[in-house]
Amino acid sequence: MAVPALRRGLRTLGTLLITLSAISPASSVFIIAPGVLAGAGSGAFLSFLAAGVVGVFMAFVYAELSSAFPLSGGEYAIVARTLGRLPGFLVLGMMMITQLLIVAVIALGVGTYLSVLLPGLPGPTVAAATCVLAAVVAVFDIKLNAWVTGIFLAVELLALGVVSALGLLHPARAFGELVSHPVTSTGPATIGAIAIATSVAIFAYNGYGSAVYFGEETQNASRGIARAILLALGITVLAELVPVTAVLLGAPDLGALFGAENMMSYFISTQGGSTLDTVISLAIALAIVNAVLAIVLISSRLVFSSGRDRAWPAAVNRALSAVHPRFGTPWIATLGTGLIAAPLCYVDQQLLVVVTSTSIVAVYLALCLSAIRGRRTGATAHAQYRMPLFPVAPVLALAALAFVVYQNALDEKVGRPSLIVTVGMVLLALLYYVLVLRRRGGWQLVEPEQT
Template identity: 75%
Template structure:
């Protein structure tokens, strides 16, 4: 059986995981959506989302400690909740992971256009996907250092944003705490809009659980992966909450910030000038490229795991499970991942958002159920990490995820269609498992110790 090589230490796993989250991309691309909804109440949205993230990190850490496998979420759910739920999770993650690479890559052209106006975004995104797959074929330790260098650049950019706002605040911090506003800067932000924006903030923090995909390449994985997940969440919350707070404190006029077409560009130009805005935009472009590389690394390992588990025809399984003799990486799975993510770059962005919108929420709910069931049936009893205050974390996380799904159901533009697409993907995955894999008895869950 093909096996991956344990070449990563804790720091390497953490660097790749943080790069997949890409705090700079979240602050510059996702956070403005929360600010546009809740205004300065976005501070509370990001703070509360950090608490929900902590609950989910506890869930991820315990489950990943029990099953540090390259298959990630589907491999865990299948072993705890059963094969049918596991294969449905596989279908959702397979589609979501590949399309998320395309969604992120499409942001490269936007920020590189400060140097090359009129740069065609879709071809650039496709090239970035293919280039990232090429680099991802090389040794995992090399990729850890490459992502680490790029990560340092994006954290530096976030440090600049934080300094500009916190060193020269235009309003007191108590105003954010007690009197959040939205609209033109004078309308009080309600609890409802803060809660709606919290769903956006939860998505901005997403990715800390990606460390599990490197469980078969990390030394002392049961402990190392759990630590990487918890550290990744902590660093992410600080790296995003602080600059978001700085922008809300330091913007000369909140009404102008809320109404700006590019909120972060408005803030940087107002506080640091156009040259600084250009420099930070280039750093964000590098952060996006880095995120594409990291997510290709993650997705390729999931594709490799599906082949090792014999999810596809025999010839396909043999190809996708091959390990490069020199670099020790799943090279065919990696190349296929890059090619498969380059094609959707030419689809309308709205289509990509609809397909990827709610799948991860459903998978998160599956993990919460797995954490509860795993304690009851003993399937996670061997975990090296045990979450505190059980079952508080999975229960509260389930409540928050249920609220997010309810809000999506009310949104007729993207949320509701996304839910329908998620159901459709789940039905197709279930039909394939029941009609093909279970009938043949060919889906065999494998790991490095099997």
């Protein structure tokens, strides 16, 4: 039986454009960064800086593992081939839940920023429609989608440039204050608050490793995917850290900034006027739509791979692994991703954040262990990219991630519930593996042709 194969229509640049669009630096700055600011205050600069350091370590890990296994299954396919099938399936279980939820989390931002122009817009309905529209577009040729996301990406980077200029050209405080005397709305920012906010900042940068999901659609993937991952991280850190720093430096009143319902809108309207705020809000809405499209592209590859690896009942596997005869894309998996994400847009947004905020930390931990074990067993010996100074990157990343987990365990509001939910997802995946997959004879890992 022939292995379902996707069409190799991307070069490294196309993969990079989709990856950056999925990260969506503008969406991160306008939707996720306010959560970091609310928790760490002006210490958010240190949170984003620390997250960038963790990002460098993880980018090295992702690049080497992706070079060895440029597969559309992404993280679970890598973990399964280095740590074993059970750990791989546990990662798949987490990713299947969180990826679909992340689509909804990001889509909810569309209504928020369009409401600046159209007050009273029903946010969840707009988000659900965005998910469905993105899924329809994502069915088309991957090369076309790369160009679409690239054009929208240019618009959001321009918007971030404007925000940066507003703060950097008219600073209200010295840069040194962000480092030596970080403050929150209630007083000095504590190390614990900055550390907890770092886990959110890690989530804001997250996505550079998702280039691996296009490994079966990228030419010379073993080299190109690693290059795309490293470039994506560098561009993302620059595109997010600079505007966040600019907002903290340029805001006339930090207390008013931290207390604002929409922090970024408050900053822009204060510094540039209401008209500029409207224009930037529309640009951000466009960026979020672009992010939803890119994340649907990524999530559908995960869903497609899970069907090809026969993780579900036979009929479901056949549908999910279907490839469109004209476009060479996983069309049923793509449409299914959008249709499942749409109703999730009506779930309480705080619940969505709790479910997704620490699962990525668990996946990162698994990848670090995969990098170490892959070197020891020779499973990654064929990788064309090798991280420098091994095992410094995975070991330091493990230490940083363990500290983030510890700090989240101390946070009763979001961190601890999120950790509990992550453990729950792992247990559900474990039960399915033991009661279903093992009983029917195991879980098949397909080895598609690599070029």
